[in-house]
Amino acid sequence: MSVMNIIQAVHSALDSELARDPDVVVFGEDVGRFGGVFRATDGLQAKYGEDRVFDTPLSEAGIVGTAIGMAAYGMRPVPEIQFADFIYPAFDQIVNEMAKMRYRSGGRIGQPVTIRTPVGGGIRGGHYHSQSPEAYFAHTPGLKVVCPSNPYDAKGLLISAIRDDDPVLFLEPKRVYRAARGEVPDEPYTLPLGKAARVAEGEHVTVLTYGATVHEALKAAEIARGEGLALDVLDLRSLVPLDEEAILESVARTGRVVIVHEAPRNCGFGAELAARIAEKALLHLECPIERVAGFDTPFPYTLEMDYLPDAKRIVAAARRAFSY
Amino acid sequence: MPRTLQVREALNEALAEEMERDERVFVMGEEVGHYQGAYKVTRGLLERFGPRRVWDTPINEGGFAGIGIGAAMVGLRPVIEFMTFNFSLVAFDQIVNNAAKIRQMSAGRLSVPIVFRGGGGAARMLAAQHSQATEPYYAHVPGLKVVVPSTPAEYKGLLKASIRDDNPVVFIESELMYGAKGEVPDGEYVIPLGVADVKRPGTDCTVVSWGRILHTALEAAEVLAKEHGIECEVVDPRTLRPLDEQAIFASVRKTNRCVVVHEGWRYGGVGAEVVDRVQSSCFDWLDAPVERVCNVDVPQPYARELEELVLPSVERVVDAVRRASYR
Structure with missing residues (x-):
């Protein structure tokens, strides 16, 4: 057990899944060399190499599209969208491609993608760094939508999301990224999706x-x-x-x-x-x-x-x- | 004398009249010019108004939505056609993050008088990516207005009002209704946004419905009256944002029962908002739970039989009204 905040719990979950499953890859804007704007991926590129944790151009549609293609070939991508406000350029990819792929392929092609993204206000971020887009995704059949409130849940739910064979929108409440602290097991564990x-x-x-x-x-x-x-x-x-x-x-x-x-x-x-x-x-x-x-x-x-x-x-x- | 027009003709008249009335109005989209629109809504406009007012664009919804928003910010009044509203999802960022927010971000100094129009919903075997009812996505966005008309006369009057509105309007048509006919008044008229219409008066159960599927609800109301003696009052909000909730409440306070019927997924759909407002404001009037009849929560199937099973049907509406009426 360690006392962690949500950022550290997310980091711990990513670390454990990258270690456990060679198909897990992490990518997004500034997640590699810089370690993420909120430090959620700090040090992961150094530990797992540039093939597993890498930086992308500023193109959310590209990030999600790449993840969809990787997942169609059996990998487990965990892309990061730097702020949920930036997710809309990828909206068509998420709603029209990712959410529908299993259905459209008669169950032959799964989409084990977990999109992580910080949501919500309270950090003086203004219009484009404060939105909560969960309603759009909850309305779209084919997607799962998870939103933890504390470090223990964040780690257990993120590991479940990554291991899930369907696409999951993993919405991280950035206002309490560091404020919410609590005891978190150092080893991997899962929490079921769909349990309050x-x-x-x-x-x-x-x-x-x-x-x-x-x-x-x-x-x-x-x-x-x-x-x-x-x-x-x-x-x-x-x-x-x-x-x-x-x-x-x-x-x-x-x-x-x-x-x-x-x-x-x-x-x-x-x-x-x-x-x-x-x-x-x-x-x-x-x-x-x-x-x-x-x-x-x-x-x-x-x-x-x-x-x-x-x-x-x-x-x-x-x-x-x-x-x- | 009212004339009988198809929906596409009613829309065409609205566009032509507004372009005639206001030289700032122009039309832009894929195939709207030389080809005269995928559904022929813009027929004759290029010839009549010339290439500066009717633009064919590349296949890039984000691009032409963005150009339209910029044009609106500097004083023009663009009408953007999405070949189908499904493709608007590529332009979602432009609509949600730019069109909807500019007025507030500029403290009211800039407005975005733009209309995004095109067909949405099921269109007979066009499958998962060409059959979506996108209105719930837009109805959640502060700064947008969302219009879903159901008759040719309303298509015309509501489009004219949308073009004259100083805010961005999402105007969602039905691909299956472009050929539908109905009476359209002669001469100039506009139908204000945010005002519901009672499509069928009744005393026993309120049915709230809009767009193409409203006609399914009306058919069901006939069956319910004839076979079960239940008189439905069918209320068409016509505009989903702003929503004429007072018209809905007035009806529910009379009938004490409510069923919401709409195309599109049930989970988190506009029907949920209607149900919540009704339970919140008519709590002491309600004699039964408010029912929702919507698409089944799956991507739209391609197979005809499955598509019909997914969409609200007369039978499902009849069953829901009977449950709500305990009859």
Whole structure:
């Protein structure tokens, strides 16, 4: 066991998979010689050589296209997109090629690709370094979408993602890259994709979230507890596949739900969560489902801390739900 | 006197009238000029308005979307045709990161009055990469408007409104509807964006639907009325962003039941947003869970039989409305 932050846990996962499987390759902008803008690949090129860990030109469509071709021939590429905001030039490659290859080939050609990319705001990055694009990918059949909130999950989920035979979007919450610290085993381990974690127990209001806002939800749970309001906080960890069972189990006990994410609200992933609960658990619900999300504007540079869902907004939503 | 026009003719009239009215309007895309459009929507425009107003482009969606955004920033009003909206995904970065954000990034000093138009959705055996309903991707993007019309008259009136709008508009047509006919009013008219239309009044169950599949919902409503005595109120939002939620709420508060029917995948689709808004604002009115009837969550199959199984059908809509009505 070592105390690690998320960056170190991601690094540890990449290191262990590069060592374990010669088909695993890591590439992207500045991941090789420089070791990644967030240092997630620090020293890996020196350790595994330029054939296994290499720098690419600034061409996201090229990076993902290369990964798709490699995966079609049986390798396990782990490309990095430096910021999720840069992933859109590769959108056609991801949605039209990577997500559909298994289906279009009648199951003959798999796509064991894991695209790692930092997501979310809170680092004063402005429009082009702060976005949360999970809704686009969660909507696209054929992709898995994973978003850890802490170092232990980051390592175990990333190893599972790399070993998975289908394409995985692995979204890393950069706001807590270094702030989230915890004990992580030094040896490799896996966590199943599609299992939520209960990170706070309570019987009054279910809070569903993932990534950086898990930490805001935990702060909210502390504040609410002081008011006698017990929040049941689920860290979804993976949006596709989704742990619907855990969600419905919690909702059946509490009858009240608050959904939290950073991405804009309209057609965000929270809409799917709310719609599922409204379809499958309407009769358990004591009040309308609340969503606390980014506002429906482009990501603001100066107002980012007002834009991002915080503990205060989560508590306010929980109170509204509880007093309905 | 209203005339009977095909959708492609209604679109063509809208383009010609707006180009006539405003010399800043121009049309650009693959094969829109000499070939007059893959679906003949731009027929006659090159001859009438000349090559400075009707441009054939290389096969590079990122390139011509980007040129259009730049032209709009300096005061022109481009109408960009994607041969199919599936190809817009190559230009996704231009649309999401540039068109949608420029107004806010420039503190309102620059606007992007551009229309991206083209056919989306299933188009009969065109398989996984040419059959997608891309509207949920765009409906999630702050700064864009998203329009999905369902009748020839609305295709014309909504396209004219989109061209006159000072914001980027994603205007998604149906490849299967270019030949569909309907009455189109004579003379000048525009249909405002963000205003829903009740396509069929009813008292028992609200059905929210748009685009081509709205016609499946209307067919189902007939079956439900005749065979099951259930009178559906079919509400067509016409614009998905901004969404006329008040029209939907007004109907649900009357019927106490709601079924959303749309083309495209269910998981994280626009239907999810509609369901959430209904449960949130009509919670005390709802007598049954809100149902969604959508594409099955798989890439679009090529085989005709499978394609039909994947798309919302009259039977699936009828079943959903009956479940919601406990009948």
